[in-house]
Amino acid sequence: MSHDDDGLPARRRFLAGGAAAAAGALTGGLAPSRGRAAEAGPPDIPEWMKVPGADVGSQTYGTPSRFESGVIRNVPQRLKQYLSASSRTPLQDLDGIITPNGLFYERHHGGVPDIDPARHRLMIHGLVETPLILTMDDIRRFPSESHIHFLECSGNPGFEALNGRTASDLVGLVGCAEWTGVRLATVLREAGLKPEARWVVAEGADAAALTRSLPIEKCLDDALLVYSQNGERLRPQQGYPLRVLLPGFEGNMSVKWLRRLNVTAEPAYSREETAKYTDSMPDGTARQFTFVMEAKSIITRPSGTQRIAAGFNEITGIAWSGRGLIRAVEVSVDDGRTWQAAALQAPVLTRALTRFRLPWTWDGRPTVIMSRAIDETGYVQPSFAALTAVRGLKSFYHNNAIVPWRVAASGEVTNGYA
């Protein structure tokens, strides 16, 4: 690629703040506070160059820099208990589409079990020709596959929870990883499905024995039994040593610590698909088995609690759809009056986070910015008003509304709902 054909704006645009540059540039249009000329000579030799650094990794698993100690999962404060609770991915601090395992959101219903993989078993029974009990070694002998997919809690955020400060507060119950495991279809075929098989009831080996009914069509499509995430074995918080992954479906169905698959003709109507994880509608009825996570997006930079300067600012964020590929993301920098197509970072993968970006020169005046995702089915992410016009305000799950960020004259960014 040559110097000229990369589609980027002309030289020396990015650090030239709007008003600041015109008034105070030292050289070449550079704002003095952001990039300075170096004629005065190189910076001092920092102290970290004057002494040897730390030894090569001393038989431990690596960790981030101490200067990043604030980048951790976002755990709600002052809960009555933390056994059935969640933590959120710090989306506003992350780049790209891969969520590192140490920062991937969690949701537990009976705490995180400490499972010895040598003693873990998966039982497959019910409407099968040959019931099976498999060890982890058995499961790792099957043909494997790896796929990059998002995973998202269906309550991300709940309809009442629009008062968060950060992107993580609002939609941090999502992450994206490269998952490796066995196609669930392969294991079900090993047992042999009987013709009347319609559901697979999955049970976790946690203290809640979390149970969900999985429709057979999904189990025979892209569903996986996963043992690795981002190269390494699943973390305990993600279901070590074995979980289901139903790409694009609400996260609760991707049962962790998987110990049992009971093949049935009817769903189990478990707690997690009756008392919970149903959608209360305005007319008093409830939608059940609303599996698919609809298209959603959020701007992660700039986002709540961040502060920007006038001039060039890249707008970037993530989009995803449980129905497949993201076709487009549109961004508004004028509170929804006009929309521009953002660039999508390749690779754009089905049921994975997709990173979008839009160059933006902020004029320093207060405004509201927001994004909306459009998926391959043509579905367009709705505004909160449009969503609640249909769904009402009794719902908790499956809120995929547009998230607006307010930008003040000071450059401070805050939640546009609040």
Next chain:
Amino acid sequence: MSHDDDGLPARRRFLAGGAAAAAGALTGGLAPSRGRAAEAGPPDIPEWMKVPGADVGSQTYGTPSRFESGVIRNVPQRLKQYLSASSRTPLQDLDGIITPNGLFYERHHGGVPDIDPARHRLMIHGLVETPLILTMDDIRRFPSESHIHFLECSGNPGFEALNGRTASDLVGLVGCAEWTGVRLATVLREAGLKPEARWVVAEGADAAALTRSLPIEKCLDDALLVYSQNGERLRPQQGYPLRVLLPGFEGNMSVKWLRRLNVTAEPAYSREETAKYTDSMPDGTARQFTFVMEAKSIITRPSGTQRIAAGFNEITGIAWSGRGLIRAVEVSVDDGRTWQAAALQAPVLTRALTRFRLPWTWDGRPTVIMSRAIDETGYVQPSFAALTAVRGLKSFYHNNAIVPWRVAASGEVTNGYA
């Protein structure tokens, strides 16, 4: 996808061990030691279901299960010092193509500096119109990109180092991640290149002030200034807060802890491109500036120190090429006499690890298995004999020979070179 059109072999093949299944199957062709029938009832409730598990992540960065404590970077034993040393990615324990940051290989020349990002500066000077000194905040204001690429040390392995036991011992100086940063071309354009600019001399802020000369063509092509790896900020071992990434080039050129880019007409002829990182040839001359990492592959499962059972075993591994896409990987299960095309896991990305797989039914007889990568230029990974016929044995760097694994009648897998 239906039950039948997924291209997998017929039901109940995978757990049916060859000889073992014929002799001892309980039901449905299952080897008794690997998958057993469940008519006797479900397994006992394990103790981890009887008590609540651990609380949701308590304000810390997550870590792997204690049962995976042996999966760490592979650090050589009994070195005289560990400041200028390396650690290797545990390839045989990993799946997919993403290397988690906690396990990514390291190579340091003066230890790992502990850099405060607020005080870090990047100076760009030499043959530029406007010298610049940039803060990390400045760098993060430029337009960003994310790309999945491998990074590999050029001495992976050295020509003399073929006696390792594991895949990590042999070629563990490689990893693959999603990198986010700014195109180097964008930053150079901000400074303005003078017409005579031909090289960019990059200097690290470590105690070694590691210095390499980067050809301008690469700097204006796909080179990046990287601040994030797999979503989060670079680890200290990977150059926190800023490094160069030259996709496909030898790892040493992707200068870590980057503090200076000096644009020049000639290379610097630094230590790392004269005394080191040149290739001694049989005629006594040395090749210099051999930047590109040629196509390579290795089978990671089964691989050295692992043990397999007769019957179905998936062969899987990784392939990569500094010249672009992997077009094909061929696998031999008969010591190189015949070769079969392996399946490549999508997405296949340029200058990234590519996961390959081949189903294999092992008959229990001793053999040797190996893989060879073919890249989009048509280049075929050579045998060690073919490589040394050209390169001799005086070289240390750029050994991309085929790695054979010996499979004994016992199922034990060992280094086929040893």
